[in-house]
Amino acid sequence: xxxxxxxxxxxxxxxxxxxxxxxxxxxxxxxxxxxxxxxxxxxxxxxxxxxxxxxxxxxxxxxxxxxxxxxxxxxxxxxxxxxxxxxxxxxxxxxxxxxxxxxxxxxxxxxxxxxxxxxxxxxxxxxxxxxxxxxxxxxxxxxxxxxxxxxxxxxxxxxxxxxxxxxxxxxxxxxxxxxxxxxxxxxxxxxxxxxxxxxxxxxxxxxxxxxxxxxxxxxxxxxxxxxxxxxxxxxxxxxxxxxxx
Amino acid sequence: xxxxxxxxxxxxxxxxxxxxxxxxxxxxxxxxxxxxxxxxxxxxxxxxxxxxxxxxxxxxxxxxxxxxxxxxxxxxxxxxxxxxxxxxxxxxxxxxxxxxxxxxxxxxxxxxxxxxxxxxxxxxxxxxxxxxxxxxxxxxxxxxxxxxxxxxxxxxxxxxxxxxxxxxxxxxxxxxxxxxxxxxxxxxxxxxxxxxxxxxxxxxx
Numbered sequence: 001x002x003x004x005x006x007x008x009x010x011x012x013x014x015x016x017x018x019x020x021x022x023x024x025x026x027x028x029x030x031x032x033x034x035x036x037x038x039x040x041x042x043x044x045x046x047x048x049x050x051x052x053x054x055x056x057x058x059x060x061x062x063x064x065x066x067x068x069x070x071x072x073x074x075x076x077x078x079x080x081x082x083x084x085x086x087x088x089x090x091x092x093x094x095x096x097x098x099x100x101x102x103x104x105x106x107x108x109x110x111x112x113x114x115x116x117x118x119x120x121x122x123x124x125x126x127x128x129x130x131x132x133x134x135x136x137x138x139x140x141x142x143x144x145x146x147x148x149x150x151x152x153x154x155x156x157x158x159x160x161x162x163x164x165x166x167x168x169x170x171x172x173x174x175x176x177x178x179x180x181x182x183x184x185x186x187x188x189x190x191x192x193x194x195x196x197x198x199x200x201x202x203x204x205x206x207x208x209x210x211x212x213x214x215x216x217x218x219x220x221x222x223x224x225x226x227x228x229x230x231x232x233x234x235x236x237x238x239x240x241x242x243x244x245x
Numbered sequence: 246x247x248x249x250x251x252x253x254x255x256x257x258x259x260x261x262x263x264x265x266x267x268x269x270x271x272x273x274x275x276x277x278x279x280x281x282x283x284x285x286x287x288x289x290x291x292x293x294x295x296x297x298x299x300x301x302x303x304x305x306x307x308x309x310x311x312x313x314x315x316x317x318x319x320x321x322x323x324x325x326x327x328x329x330x331x332x333x334x335x336x337x338x339x340x341x342x343x344x345x346x347x348x349x350x351x352x353x354x355x356x357x358x359x360x361x362x363x364x365x366x367x368x369x370x371x372x373x374x375x376x377x378x379x380x381x382x383x384x385x386x387x388x389x390x391x392x393x394x395x396x397x398x399x400x401x402x403x404x405x406x407x408x409x410x411x412x413x414x415x416x417x418x419x420x421x422x423x424x425x426x427x428x429x430x431x432x433x434x435x436x437x438x439x440x441x442x443x444x445x446x447x448x449x450x
Contacts (some may be wrong), residue, residue, distance in 0.1 A: 011430065020437050023386065026379040030295040036308045037290055040315045046283050086365050171276060236353045238322065 045200060049160060147243040163189070163198045170205055179213040200235050207239065282319055285330050290315075292331070292404070293338050299387060300342035300397040303349070314341045332414055335404065339396070386436045392428060397422055397430035 010129055015021035032040075032226035040047035111186040166189045186206050189196070196202060219242075226239050249321050294307060302310045317337050318325075325333045365448045387395055398413070408426070412419040 010405065011433075016434060016438070017441065019441055020434070022379045023383045023437065024375060024402065026383045026398070027299055027387075028295070029376065030291070030312055032290040033308070034293040036294075036311050037286070039308065040286055040290065040312055041283070043312055043316055044286070044319050046279060046286070169277070171384045197365055 173211050177207040182209040274417055289334050296338040297342050299403055301346045302342050310341050310345050314338045359423035390432050392423050397425040
């Protein structure tokens with residue numbers, strides 16, 4: 001063992017024997033199985049379809065899909081550092097106050113502006129909060145919904161990205177103090193994605209939005225049902241905390 | 246608005262007002278939180294498996310203990326400073342492993358192959374390349390080391406943590422880490438030598 005300035009070389013760099021090297025290698029070669037990875041993500045309430053054993057079909061090269069990919073990629077670049085795998089699965093963290101520059105796709109600018117405006121609404125917003133929570137959505141919000149809808153293509157991975165985008169828009173609305181618009185977007189989400197993968201996230205969002213829109217009784221009832229139907233997972237912890245407030 | 250910000254600027258515990266805001270913030274809809282959690286799983290899951298395994302968790306227990314570790318980390322995500330995820334994960338994994346070992350010891354009906362059996366060295370080249378056998382042998386060697394020494398040994402040799410970081414993690418002086426590492430290596434080497442010479446015995450401290 002070489003002691004230079006009190007920093008001994010790792011044994012693996014200079015094993016005394018072949019057996020020692022083989023044993024030390026065994027110590028470093030432990031991996032978590034794919035099955036465990038999926039189980040962990042599921043337990044944490046995180047999406048894991050990108051780990052499905054079936055290879056997803058190649059992405060159809062439509063304008064909507066390209067635009068979506070551009071926004072997902074550029075969004076990921078400014079927010080939380082994500083691994084390549086994350087980006088492929090379409091995880092889109094929200095961007096507060098950041099200027100997202102999408103790639104130069106023809107349709108990118110309009111939807112991009114809609115997206116950043118959704119996150120940083122101009123102050124003349126207040127008149128829009130009077131919008132009813134039905135199909136009559138204010139134009140900007142309706143545009144966000146249609147962006148998400150148009151971006152729904154065939155392959156599983158992109159449906160997920162579209163769902164994330166839709167929920168993202170709803171969250172942004174909620175966090176900027178417009179729970180009714182958020183509820184409207186959530187209704188669109190329900191219509192656009194009949195078999196939603198992010199149903200749990202959407203429900204938690206809905207509970208929050210209902211509560212903030214002044215419909216606390218309904219929010220409570222939905223929260224109680226949620227906890228009953230999904231006893232495990234981190235999301236349930238959050239809902240429970242809401243119920244305890 | 247604080248709700249949109251990723252946990253990089255999560256408010257500290259000390260200020261009472263922040264405590265209230267933080268509670269609301271974490272109660273619902275933290276997409277930054279989800280992304281952070283996902284990144285932790287993507288980057289560190291194998292490391293968690295390794296730390297657990299080398300701390301004495303058996304193959305049969307491993308998947309459950311990996312899940313237990315990550316769920317614990319997820320619950321305490323707000324306590325983790327950004328950038329400190331790795332060391333937090335290791336701490337939790339070590340605690341989970343210690344608990345799993347205690348549970349194992351308490352259960353009288355332990356499967357024969359769960360015990361760190363001393364694997365005989367048959368001196369065949371195949372054995373050295375047989376991962377399963379090498380792993381079993383390593384399990385038995387590590388299982389026979391003193392807990393304190395094994396801890397420093399595995400963190401230094403397998404996780405490649407610095408002695409300073411190990412000292413911080415365990416809240417012990419660096420000198421103690423250095424001396425434990427020396428003794429751990431001595432134990433390790435002595436036991437490997439015993440295996441090589443075909444004699445199975447526990448090496449005294």
